[in-house]
Amino acid sequence: MSYTGTIAGPLNLDPHWCRQRQQRICELLARRGLERAILTSHENIQYATGFRSHRLMRAAVCLEADGSCVLAAPNAEPENVAADRVVTFEAQWHCTLRQDQMEAALQALAAAVSKSPRLRTGVEHSHGSPYVRLLLDDETGDPADIDADLWRLRRRKDPDELTMIRRAIDCTAAMYARARQIIEPGITELQVFNALHAAAVEAAGEPLTALGNDFQCNSPGGPPRDRAAQTGELFILDLGPAYRGYYADNCRTIAVDRQPTDEQLTAWDAIVAVLDMVESTVRPGVSCRRLFADAQAMLDEFALGVFFHHLGHGFGLFPHEAPHLNPNTNWDDVFEVGDTFTAEPGLYAPELKAGIRLEQNYLVTEHGVERLTEFLLDL
Numbered sequence: 001m002s003y004t005g006t007i008a009g010p011l012n013l014d015p016h017w018c019r020q021r022q023q024r025i026c027e028l029l030a031r032r033g034l035e036r037a038i039l040t041s042h043e044n045i046q047y048a049t050g051f052r053s054h055r056l057m058r059a060a061v062c063l064e065a066d067g068s069c070v071l072a073a074p075n076a077e078p079e080n081v082a083a084d085r086v087v088t089f090e091a092q093w094h095c096t097l098r099q100d101q102m103e104a105a106l107q108a109l110a111a112a113v114s115k116s117p118r119l120r121t122g123v124e125h126s127h128g129s130p131y132v133r134l135l136l137d138d139e140t141g142d143p144a145d146i147d148a149d150l151w152r153l154r155r156r157k158d159p160d161e162l163t164m165i166r167r168a169i170d171c172t173a174a175m176y177a178r179a180r181q182i183i184e185p186g187i188t189e190l191q192v193f194n195a196l197h198a199a200a201v202e203a204a205g206e207p208l209t210a211l212g213n214d215f216q217c218n219s220p221g222g223p224p225r226d227r228a229a230q231t232g233e234l235f236i237l238d239l240g241p242a243y244r245g246y247y248a249d250n251c252r253t254i255a256v257d258r259q260p261t262d263e264q265l266t267a268w269d270a271i272v273a274v275l276d277m278v279e280s281t282v283r284p285g286v287s288c289r290r291l292f293a294d295a296q297a298m299l300d301e302f303a304l305g306v307f308f309h310h311l312g313h314g315f316g317l318f319p320h321e322a323p324h325l326n327p328n329t330n331w332d333d334v335f336e337v338g339d340t341f342t343a344e345p346g347l348y349a350p351e352l353k354a355g356i357r358l359e360q361n362y363l364v365t366e367h368g369v370e371r372l373t374e375f376l377l378d379l
Contacts, residue, residue, distance in 0.1 A: 009205070010205065010206065010244075011163055011164055011167055011243070011244065012050060012080065012244070013046065013047075013050035013160045013161070013164070014050070014159075014160040015050055015080060015081065015082040017158040017159065017160045017161075018047075018048060018049055018050045018081075018082035019082050020158065021047055021048055021153070021158065022048050022049075022063055022067060022069055022082065023067065024153050025037055025048060025063055025150070025153065026063070026065055026066075026067050028122075028146065028149050028150075028153065029063075029065045029122060030065065032122060032144060032146065032149070033120060034065070034120045034121065034122045034144055034146075035064070035065045035119050035120050035121070036062060036063070036064055036065065036119055036120070036121045036122070036135075037061075037062070037063045037121070037122045037123070037146060038060065038061070038062055038106075038109075038121060038122070038123045038124075038132055038135055038143075039060065039061040039062075039063065039124060039150075040058070040059075040060050040061075040102065040105075040106075040123075040124055040127045040129060040132070041124055041126070041127040042055070042059075042245065043154075043245065043317040043318060044061075044124060044150050044154075045059050045060070045061050045071075046245050046317065047150075047154060047317060048061060048063065048069070048082070049061060049069065049071055049081045049082045049083050050080065050081050050082050051071060051073060051078050051081040051083075052244060052245050053073065053074055054074075055209070056097055057074040057075075057091045057097070057101060058074065058091065058101040058102050058104075058105050059071065059072060059073050059074060059105055060072045060102075060105040060106050060108075060109045061083070061109075062109050062112075062113045062135065064113075068084050068085075069082065069083045069084050069085075070083060070084065070085045070086075070087065070109060070112050070113055071083040071085070071086045071087070072086075072087050072088070072089060072105045072106070072108040072109040072112070073086055073087070073088050073089075074088070074089065074090075074091030074092075074101065074105070075088060075089075075090065075091050075092065076088060085112060087108045087109065087111070087112045088108065089101075089104040089105055089107070089108040090104065091104070102129050102131060103129075103131045106129065106131040106132060106134050106135065107131070107134060109134075109135060110134035110135045113135065115135070120144070121135065121143045121144070122143065122144045122145070122146035122149075123143040123144070123145065123146065124145075124146065124147050124150065125145040125147050126147050151321065151322065152322070154316055154317060154321065155314065155316075155321065155322050155323070155336060155338065155339055156336065156337065156338030156339070157316060157338050157339075157340050157363070161246065161316065162340070162363065164243055164244060164245070164246035165243075165246050165247070165248060165315075165316065165340060165361075165372070166372065167204065167243045167244075167246075168241050168242055168243040168246055168247055168248035169248040169250070169361060169372055169373060170203050170204075171199075171200040171203045171204050171208065171241040171243060171248065172200075172239045172241060172248050172250055172373070172375075173203070173373075173374075173375045174199045174200060174202065174203035175196040175199050175200050175203075175237070175239050175241070176237070176239070176252050176375050176376070177199070177375070178195055178196055178198075178199040179192060179195075179196060179235075179237055179252075179254060180254065180376075182195055183229065183235055183254050183256060184229070184256065184257070185228075185229060185230060185231045185256055185257055186228050186229065187228065187229050188224075188225075188226055188227060188228050188229070189215050189216055189217055189224035189225045189226070189227050189229070190224045190225065190226050192215060192224065192229075192235070192237075193215045193224035196211075196215075196237070196239070197211055200239075200241045204241070204243055208241050208242055208243060209242035209243065209244065209245050209246075209247075210240060210241065210242035210247065210319070211239070211240065211241055211242075212237075212238060212239035212240035212241060212249075213238055213240060214236055214237065214238035214239075214251070215237060216235075216236065217229040217230075217233050217234070217235040217236075217256065218230070218233040218234065218353050218354050219236065219354055220236065220346070220348050220354060220355050220357070221236055221238055221357075229256045230256065231256060231257045232256070232257065232259075232261070232353060233255075233256045233353045234253050234254070234255055234256070234260075234264065234352065234353050234354070234355070234356060234379070235253065235254045235255075235256055236251065236253050236355065236356075236357055237251065237252055237253070237254065238250075238251040238344075238357065238359065239251070240315075240319055242319075245317055246316060246317060247315045247316065247317070247318070247319045248315070248361060248373075249313075249315050249319055249342050249359065249361065250342065250344075250359045250360060250361050250373045251344055251357045251358060251359035252358065252359075252375075252376070252377065253268075253355075253356045253357060253358060253379060254379060255379045258379075260379040263351050263352065264352055264353070264356065264379060265379070266302075267302065267305065267347045267352055267356050268356055268358075268377075268379055270298070270299060270301075270302045270347065271299075271345045271346065271347060271356055271357075271358050272358065272377065273298060274295045274298050274299060274311075274343070274345040275343055275345065275358060275360055275377075277294065277295065277298065278291065278295070278311075278312075278343040278360075278362075278369075279362075279368075279369055279371065281294070282335050282362070282364065282368065282369045283335065283364070283367060283368050283369070284334075284335055284336055284337050284364060284366065285334055285335065286334060286335045287332070287333075287334055288323045288324055288325045288326070288331070288332075288333040288334065288335065289326070289327055289331070289332055289333075291311065291325060292310070292311045292325050292326060292327050293327065295307070295311045295343075295345055296311075296327075299345060299347060302347060305347035305348045305349035305352060305355060306347070306348060306349070307345060307346060307347060307348075308348070309344075309346065310324070310325055310326045310344075311325035311326070311343055311344065311345060312325040312341055312342040312343040312344050312359070313325060313326070313341060313342055314339055314340060314341045314342075315340055315341065315342060315361070316340055322339075323335055323336070323339055323341055325341065325342075325343065335364050336364060337364055337365065337366055338363075338364065339363070339364040340361065340362070340363050340364075340372070341361075341362055341364070342359050342360065342361055342362070343359065343360055343362065344357055344358070344359035344360075345357070345358065346358070356379070358377055359373075360372075360373045361373045
């Protein structure tokens with residue numbers, strides 16, 4: 001099996017949809033009684049403006065409650081971004097990266113925006129910096145943390161975001177096609193990792209933001225080792241390539257010799273039944289915690305193995321976002337239109353060598369789900 005998809009050139013977020021997202025942030029500011037937002041994380045800057053700097057370079061954004069947006073970008077003004085004004089700062093001196101880029105970015109931003117008295121400001125506490133104070137009046141007090149509000153806004157994916165996610169999923173399709181070509185007794189995990197990395201880069205047409213986590217054989221997961229796959233073992237591949245910041249995340253399990261045992265096939269059937277249940281059950285308003293409980297009950301009926309991890313999670317600009325298909329009492333999410341999420345039931349036992357996990361990606365629609373991953377589930 002080979003990957004036959006076609007790549008039509010690089011993708012970026014659409015400035016029109018970026019402006020729509022800026023408007024949602026402004027509505028958030030109004031609800032919180034705030035007049036300005038300062039964004040400093042790669043993810044939220046990209047979400048709002050379409051600009052994503054190199055991973056070793058920083059940027060900053062000031063979004064006013066009236067919708068005006070200023071971007072501080074490293075080195076040079078980027079093209080096709082949703083900002084009313086772009087200022088630049090030197091992220092490098094004579095080609096050497098500065099380690100104080102965040103200070104430089106916020107200094108450039110502070111010089112470009114007004115410091116009105118008593119301006120109430122929202123910031124990302126998880127990406128906090130003392131230099132944010134450069135944009136605050138001394139009388140405003142501590143800035144408000146809007147992290148959770150921004151994470152909440154990012155749940156509903158816009159069409160341009162879905163296009164980026166689908167490109168990342170194309171990369172996984174290419175990776176699994178290559179895996180089914182090369183996995184056989186004797187191949188090492190590192191060889192598989194290298195070949196799949198190449199396949200993803202070829203599909204993307206450029207280097208990726210991320211690649212994924214699990215590349216181990218005869219193991220529930222982990223980074224690749226210099227270990228040869230053996231006859232009778234199962235190879236779990238949990239792949240999470242990110243295209244220009246937007247993640248995919250899906251898993252397949254492949255029998256090394258393409259001859260799964262009866263026990264392995266029975267476990268596979270039980271896991272597929274959970275995925276079928278997810279597809280028939282999920283719609284807006286359904287409880288994620290209840291869905292996890294239903295999946296746990298189905299897998300507990302299976303004689304082998306144990307299901308010891310989450311059923312799935314949202315994904316987008318971060319590999320694990322809301323909604324959380326998880327029994328932890330810290331979350332009690334319900335599915336919403338526009339969520340992109342994974343479902344990844346698994347069974348693990350020595351008899352299975354050492355387990356099977358299968359993972360699909362979905363988009364929540366008004367009436368159910370759209371499956372985004374159409375490639376083979378077969379062992």
